Amino acid sequence: MSTGKLPPAADGLQLNFCKTLACRNFGLSDKKFYLLQDTDPSRPSLVCRECGAFPPLLNNHAVMDEYLRLKAQDSGNLAACSTQGCPAHGLPVLTHREHYHAFGYSGERQRYRCKHCQSTFVDKWSNANPKIDVQQKLLGLLFTGYAVREICRKLAINPKTFYDHLDQIAARCRNKLASVDARFLQMATNTPLASSLVPLQPKSDNGVMWLTTGDAEHGYILLQNINYSAAEEKPDHLADVFDASSRLMPDAFHPNGEIHLQKSSDLLTQVNDKYKEVLSRSNVEDPYTRPIRVDYPSKGCLIRPQYTAYAQYLRLKELLESWDSFTLYLPQEPLMRSAMMSIFKERLMAQTCHPIYVEQNAHWVEGSAASNIDIMLLSWWRDRWAFTQEGTAAKAICHLGRETGSEEAWLQDASTQVVYQYQARFHQHFRSLIDEPRRRLRPGGLLPLLDIFRAWNNLCNQNSDGITPAQALGLTRHPYTLAHLLA
Numbered sequence: 001m002s003t004g005k006l007p008p009a010a011d012g013l014q015l016n017f018c019k020t021l022a023c024r025n026f027g028l029s030d031k032k033f034y035l036l037q038d039t040d041p042s043r044p045s046l047v048c049r050e051c052g053a054f055p056p057l058l059n060n061h062a063v064m065d066e067y068l069r070l071k072a073q074d075s076g077n078l079a080a081c082s083t084q085g086c087p088a089h090g091l092p093v094l095t096h097r098e099h100y101h102a103f104g105y106s107g108e109r110q111r112y113r114c115k116h117c118q119s120t121f122v123d124k125w126s127n128a129n130p131k132i133d134v135q136q137k138l139l140g141l142l143f144t145g146y147a148v149r150e151i152c153r154k155l156a157i158n159p160k161t162f163y164d165h166l167d168q169i170a171a172r173c174r175n176k177l178a179s180v181d182a183r184f185l186q187m188a189t190n191t192p193l194a195s196s197l198v199p200l201q202p203k204s205d206n207g208v209m210w211l212t213t214g215d216a217e218h219g220y221i222l223l224q225n226i227n228y229s230a231a232e233e234k235p236d237h238l239a240d241v242f243d244a245s246s247r248l249m250p251d252a253f254h255p256n257g258e259i260h261l262q263k264s265s266d267l268l269t270q271v272n273d274k275y276k277e278v279l280s281r282s283n284v285e286d287p288y289t290r291p292i293r294v295d296y297p298s299k300g301c302l303i304r305p306q307y308t309a310y311a312q313y314l315r316l317k318e319l320l321e322s323w324d325s326f327t328l329y330l331p332q333e334p335l336m337r338s339a340m341m342s343i344f345k346e347r348l349m350a351q352t353c354h355p356i357y358v359e360q361n362a363h364w365v366e367g368s369a370a371s372n373i374d375i376m377l378l379s380w381w382r383d384r385w386a387f388t389q390e391g392t393a394a395k396a397i398c399h400l401g402r403e404t405g406s407e408e409a410w411l412q413d414a415s416t417q418v419v420y421q422y423q424a425r426f427h428q429h430f431r432s433l434i435d436e437p438r439r440r441l442r443p444g445g446l447l448p449l450l451d452i453f454r455a456w457n458n459l460c461n462q463n464s465d466g467i468t469p470a471q472a473l474g475l476t477r478h479p480y481t482l483a484h485l486l487a
Contacts, residue, residue, distance in 0.1 A: 006031050006046075007242055010060040015310065015342045016046065020381070021402055023051040027345045045241070055338065056283045058306065062247035066303060066311035070225050073447075074315070077171040078178055079123035081114040088114050093123060094175070095182040125175045129486050135169050136482050138162070139452070147432045163445065170448035172486055173455035180458065183475045184220060185319055191473065192216040194329040194358075195336055196419040197309075200226050202427065204440035207249070207294040207302045209287075210450075211312055211336075212419050216329050219418035220469035221454050223315055227308040230300040230444035249302040255293035267361055267394040268376070268387060274332050275379040285309075285335045298441040309339040317343050325352035329416050330400075332357050337400055348401055357383070358414045360395040368393065370411035386411060425461075426453050455485060 006016045006029060018025040018033070025033045025048050035047040044054035071090075078092035081099070088099035093112055103113040103120055108127040113120045129135070134155060141151045152162050194216035200208040208228045214221035232248065239246045264270055283289040285306040296302065320326055325347075330336050340355045347353035370388035378385055385398045386407040397410045427434060430449055439445060458470050459480040470476040 005036070006034075007057060007059050008061070010064040013060050013064060013314075015058045015060055015063060017055070017342075018048040018051065018053050019055045019338050019341050020048070020051050020053045021341065021348060021400070023048060023053065025050045027349070054284075056285050056306070057241045058310065059241050059243070059246040061244065063307055063310045063314070065244075066247055066307045067314045069229065070308070070311050070315060073225070074174070074223075075178070077125075077174060079112065079121060079125070081117065081119060082121065083114065083117045083119050086114060086117040086119070088116050092178055094178040125172055129172065131165065131168070132483065132486050135165055135486050138165055139169065139482050139486070142433075143429055143456070145429070145432060147436075163448075166448045166452070169486065170451040173452050176485060177455050177458065180470055180475050181222060184215075184222065184470075184473060185322065187475065188215065188220075188473050189323050189326075192327040192329060192413070193222070194416040194419045196331060196416050196423060197305075197333055197336060198420070198423050200228075200443060200446065201434050201440055203435055204443075205293055205295050206297050206440055206443060207253075207288065208297070208443045209305050209308075210423065211305075211309060212423060213312065213316060213328075214419055214422070215469065215473065216327075216415060216418060218469040218472040219422055220458050220473055220475075221419070221422055222319070223312055224450060224454060225308055225312050226443070226447075226450075227303040227305045228297065228300055228443055229303055230447070232301040234296065234301045247304050247307040249288065249304050251294075251296040253288065253294040253296075254291050265361070267359060267389070267396055270361075271332060271359060271378060271385065271396060278334050279380070285338050287335065295441065297443055300442075300444050306335055306339065309335050310343065313339045313343040325354070327354040327356065329356050329358045329414050331416055332359050332398075341400065351401065351403070353401070354403065355400040356410055356414050357385075357398040357400065358395075358416050359397075360415075360417075361393065363391070363393040364395045365393065366415055366417060367412060368395075370395070370408050373407055373411065375407075422457055425457070426450075429453070456482075460485060 014029045017027050017029045020026060033049055035049060036045065037043065038045060045057050047054050075092055078094060080090050080092045081088040083089055091099055093100050099115055100112045101115060103111045105111055106122045110123045110126040111120055112123065137155060138151060141154060148159060148162060152159055193213060195213045197209055197211050200210040208226050210226050212221060212224040235245050235248045235250045238250055238252055264273065278284050281287065281290040286304055288294065328340065330340065341348060344353045371390055372388060374387045376385050376387065383398050384402060385396050387396045388411050395411055397414050433439060459468055459476065462468055462479050468479045471479065
């Protein structure tokens, strides 16, 4: 229930403030700077007194809950100290060896002891994989497009055994990637990053979005998450932002009046149409607060996309702590813009973070130089866009930190294409499983595939020169085979 105040901070995290960088109230969370109202749902709950911006309210504790869910999902199976309150709690051995001693073996598996609390634990993935042969065959069939039934028939296993193998393979892939990800964060400090947001199952309309962040040049994927939790149940009603369950989405969508804008071939029109679509939402950070049809999953619960986006960028902030500065290319989506600018507000003000919108049409050739550049201020936000066009090829960028002077370089180099190509390959490789009628309403079964595909993409998938993304960044010396991945 609303209290006439801003939602309380969570462990010092307060995300409710003006998100207009040029405004004097940017990053300030004192309620005296804002108009707060909760009597008229059709009007913004928070309005900045200085610039008139209307950033939607967020439950800070719910963002932290989502952050902890994503963190546990990414590293829950890695060997680490499990003692609550210990300085090494949750820090994996693979990336934080300074906190642990090797402490003998349990059978064939390595045992460790925490230097702080003296607790011991076993790394269950440190022994040889006894099922490597069947799992290698399973992955080979899966990547070549065989359906689950066909794979089960060829390997003489039942569907339950298939999914058990898939869970085990995903756990080994996460374990294999942990140390390579740590090398990426140590060695690739000058690498621009890119994020993308697409439906996990494009033909399902089930509301599950897939947010991915990785290296913008070679396609090494660092983080990926979806706004779906298989372990939680959908709420019965729409919760107030002050409610602890505000991050959970009920099955309460209204398809009547859904807006379908005809896509123009002109890039400027496309950018303007996107702004129109955003302003048709009652919450500009939530694509599902406009008239839209959603076939809600039959199991599990949808998470409001803004909570997953904020939580993923909290994870990114934690990982990039040692980077002096970084650049992040984004598609034109205020959901990602607001999350990025809120989480990295200190870096934005210090100009050590460079978020850039990037849009281009299908005719644009990557790396092309910008010949003629037109500058335009668009939308209510007065975003400063730089457009270039050569024949039918067109591209546009917008530095969200309002920096100027490097438009020509950004137009040539900025791109989100390799991250989108990664997601397109996933949809192509596993089309039969993604489009399976029952799977459309049960997306939880795709979670292991996401982990497996990220590991395969980073360590095994070779470009035309025979180089993997990990090799291109100097993280590994050779491509991994499926056998290496599963060992």
